Amino acid sequence: MDDWLHRAPAAFHQKRLFRLGLAANYGIDEDGVRAAMDRGVNLFFWTLRAGGLRSPLREALQQRRDRVAVVGVAQVGWFGWGVRRGAEKLLRELGTDHLDVYLLGWLGAGSAWTSATEREMLHLRESGKVRAIGVSIHDRPRAGGLAASSPLDLLMIRYNAAHPGAERDIFPHVRDRKPSVLAYTATAWRRLLKKPKGWDGPAMTAGDCYRFQLSNPNVDLALTGPKSRAEVEANLDALAKGPLTPEEEASMREFGRAVHG
Template identity: 75%
Template sequence: MDSETWLYKTSPALGDKRIFRLGLAANYGIPEDGVRAGMDRGVNFFLCTMRDKHMRRPLREALKQRRESALVAGYATIGWFGWGIRRGAEKLLKDLGTDYLDVYLLGWLGVTSSWTSTTEREMLHLRESGKVRSIGVSIHDRPRAGELAASSPLDLLMIRYNAAHPGAEKDIFPHKKADKPAVLAYTATAWKRLLKRPKGWDGPVMTAGDCYRFQLSSPHVDLAITGPRDRAELEQNLDALAKGPLDPDEEKWMRAFGRAVHG
């Protein structure tokens, strides 16, 4: 696989923009200089959260200069009611100084949001209005995600997928249509459990970079997301991607390691 195909994705479900496949979230504290360093290295996919104060200013500046080359995703802070979904989108648009969001998500479906006729109608209205170009959900319930992948108007599914939790390969990916919804994988390190040696394991231990490569090596995963604490962590993760997809031996030991971590 050539580096262009490995590092970048163009998805009809996400507006056919050329997207660097490892997106950036700033909710773990990466400072502004780290965000700017990521931009300088080609990162153009940004996930806005409630705790990303250091990303807002560089992102606003970037959007003024090159809006059509960036993909910006954000969450509905209140995802149970139409008014909350609408208000959340409008606040993000104002805060970022842009007239549209590339992706708007209902977060943690079933816990902090719901997919009902009311919320679906509001999300579709936002997409039809042009304020939001694509709609999606983040979800841990794999069987439900499989149903949504098979039959829903969603453009993107944000799902847990990593070496310790590969269940999407059985419950979600077989139900996904070829071009929609796009898949954004998160929890790459299984909340750092994949970065620690489990009891009885005497083989290699995964790095964060390995975790992102595992996710992105799946032919069913379009994008992944990293939430580094600082610039150095981001640089390490980006450097790791230069190794390319996993080879068969790497995939074999990482899957075995993931099983050991999962227990």
């Protein structure tokens, strides 16, 4: 079970991480963040919408930096100067001397992988201000190409029961070069939590969605964005069930196809 709940991905320099990371985009308060930390969550996704994550994370970074991992997102990802300034601003906000992973967010829509941004990302990695570099991306064929031949250490990708295309377009390339994979949109923006028209069985729970992601051997880590302590507790409880059984996986894939339409 420990192998199921923890992994030491290459992008994080083999730091031992709880496989479900926490994002605070949807309003979780400090009490919820601290509850997640108490249960072993030590990977955090830092954006401008940090909410209740700010104080607990700053404290954790000061007290146990070697056991906490932070993924920061470039706030201006179109130009080299924006990438550099974004990283420096994140470091000041968090009061730390390095980010574990620095991401160009939503590549192709919110940021660009150009010679200038690539050069600045590499410079930041070489300087030690960031330990690894990555992108979040929805363009699966392009992500597969970046996985196969780029200096990126991590890909943050959409992967869930309604959108399993990464299994075809990305994961074969990940196996070749082995950039780490962080999966998000587990619930397909909550669509997987509701029964589609004509579906007679139960809908998936959020916990089912995270188990689906993490049961794929190519997925190192997943992100959860709970609104409350109760939601994060339920998600963590679900992981205790372990990987999906073949029957569970088949059922969830069928449900995902129905949701996708």
